[in-house]
Amino acid sequence: MDATASETPDATEQRVRQIVAQFNADKPDIAARVIDCDPHLADTAQFVEAYGYTLGQSANTLIVIGKSDPPVYVACVVLGNTRLDVNKVVRKKLGAKKCSFAPAEMTEELSGMKVGGVTPLGLSEYMPLWVDSRVIALSEIVLGGGSRACKFVGSPEILLSLPNVQVVEDLAKPVPEAPSE
Numbered sequence: 001m002d003a004t005a006s007e008t009p010d011a012t013e014q015r016v017r018q019i020v021a022q023f024n025a026d027k028p029d030i031a032a033r034v035i036d037c038d039p040h041l042a043d044t045a046q047f048v049e050a051y052g053y054t055l056g057q058s059a060n061t062l063i064v065i066g067k068s069d070p071p072v073y074v075a076c077v078v079l080g081n082t083r084l085d086v087n088k089v090v091r092k093k094l095g096a097k098k099c100s101f102a103p104a105e106m107t108e109e110l111s112g113m114k115v116g117g118v119t120p121l122g123l124s125e126y127m128p129l130w131v132d133s134r135v136i137a138l139s140e141i142v143l144g145g146g147s148r149a150c151k152f153v154g155s156p157e158i159l160l161s162l163p164n165v166q167v168v169e170d171l172a173k174p175v176p177e178a179p180s181e
Contacts, residue, residue, distance in 0.1 A: 010146070010147055011112075012111075012112050012122045012146040012147060013117075013122075013149065013150060015146065016034060016119055016121045016122050016145050016146035016150075017145075019121045019122070020032050020034050020152060020158070023154075027157070030154065032152070032153070032155060032158055033152075033153055034145050034151070035145075035151050035153055036150050037050075037051065037150060038050070038149075039147075039148035039149045042116035042117055042144075042148035042149070044058050044080045047142075048080065053142050054081075055080035055081040056081045057138060057141055057142055058079065058080035058141070058142045058143075059077050059079055059080070059141045059143045059156070060078055060079075060080055060144075061076070061120050061123075061143065061144055062076050062077075062084055062101060062102075062118075063106070063107045063110055063111060064084070064090050064094075064099050064100070064101060064102065065099065065100055065102050065106070066094035066095070066096030066098075066099050067096055067100065068094075068096045072095075073102070073128075074093075074127070075111070075118075075123055075127050075128070076090065076129075076130045076131075076171060077130070077131040077132065077135055078134075078172035079135055079172065081174065081175055082132065082134065082172035082173060082175060083172055083173055084101075084132075084171065084172050085170070085172060085173055086100065089168065089170065089171055090171070093130070093168070110127070111123055111124075114147070114148055116148045117145060117146055117148040117149070119143050119145055119146050119152060120159060120162055120165075121145075121146065121152060121158070123162075125163040125164060128166070129159075129163075129165045130165075131159050131165060131166070131167050131168065131171070132167075132168060132170075132171035132172045133168065133171070135156050135159070136156050136159065136160070136167050137156075139155065140153065140154060140155060141153075141155075
């Protein structure tokens with residue numbers, strides 16, 4: 001189900017749509033688009049089931065807090081079939097003794113976006129952005145669109161054009177598959 005026509009995109013979603021349009025203008029040979037989706041189906045598992053994508057092509061943007069004085073923050077992009085290595089890789093790169101995922105309220109405060117719609121395409125240029133190398137290796141990804149009512153679909157190359165981006169090898173670990181019965 002698409003977002004209804006009466007819903008007006010918020011400022012962050014509008015910014016994401018502008019970024020994608022500019023990317024398409026600069027690189028017309030690479031297809032990138034924003035697709036509308038039901039906001040109730042924006043969480044990765046529900047989205048892939050409803051819209052026919054896979055966890056292996058769906059990328060999640062997660063905000064992590066390094067508990068130091070002052071606290072440090074980073075946005076991390078990982079695939080839906082992996083888990084961000086918060087306790088080793090992220091903690092070590094941040095130089096913090098402890099790290100944790102930002103709670104939903106803090107994620108919204110830092111990013112201006114609700115969980116399920118967070119995207120690096122609309123983040124502040126001052127927030128570091130780490131992208132797992134598995135994301136960049138794909139030809140097409142699905143990523144939050146800045147609100148729960150849309151997603152970005154296209155080349156992960158768009159992430160490399162963002163400020164403060166760093167591709168990190170093994171930022172995430174593959175999720176072990178459940179044993180077959």
